[in-house]
Amino acid sequence: MAKYDSQLDLLFNALSDPTRRAILTRLSHGDATTTSLAEEHAMALPSFLKHLRKLEEAGLITTLKNGRVRTYALSPNALNPVQHWLHEQQAMWETRLNQLEDYALNLQRKRKNES
Structure with a gap:
């Protein structure tokens, strides 16, 4: 956090x-x-x-x-803290969504192999 x-x-x-x-x-x-x-x-x-x-x-x-x-x-660079925070949030969500995608693909492969 x-x-x-x-x-x-x-x-x-x-x-x-x-x-x-x-x-x-x-x-x-x-x-x-x-x-x-x-x-x-x-x-x-x-x-x-x-x-x-x-x-x-x-x-x-x-x-x-x-x-x-x-x-x-x-003020030049005044929005840098906002941009930094947004970048952190984007990276976190991209990681989470990639993990979810990997999980879904693995689940799909597992079900396909079982049938």
Whole structure:
């Protein structure tokens, strides 16, 4: 069983919301200010800022403040822990399914030989 990883929890929590995923998609096209990000979403600014904070806490985005203007950017390699976890899960399931396939084939051969 995989060990507990609080960073992974933060990442999955941040990715669980469609607004936050939309923000990440938008930032994949380039850096953006708070205002330009917020205008794409029909919600009050304080609510929208909570989404940005959640993404920043998870390490998915970074912010640069220049005067009164905040600019957000994607954090490079931020999804590496998620990719690593998914790779581990895929390997585990592939092993289990291969074992099940081997068992089924052996059972089929055994029944064929008995008849």
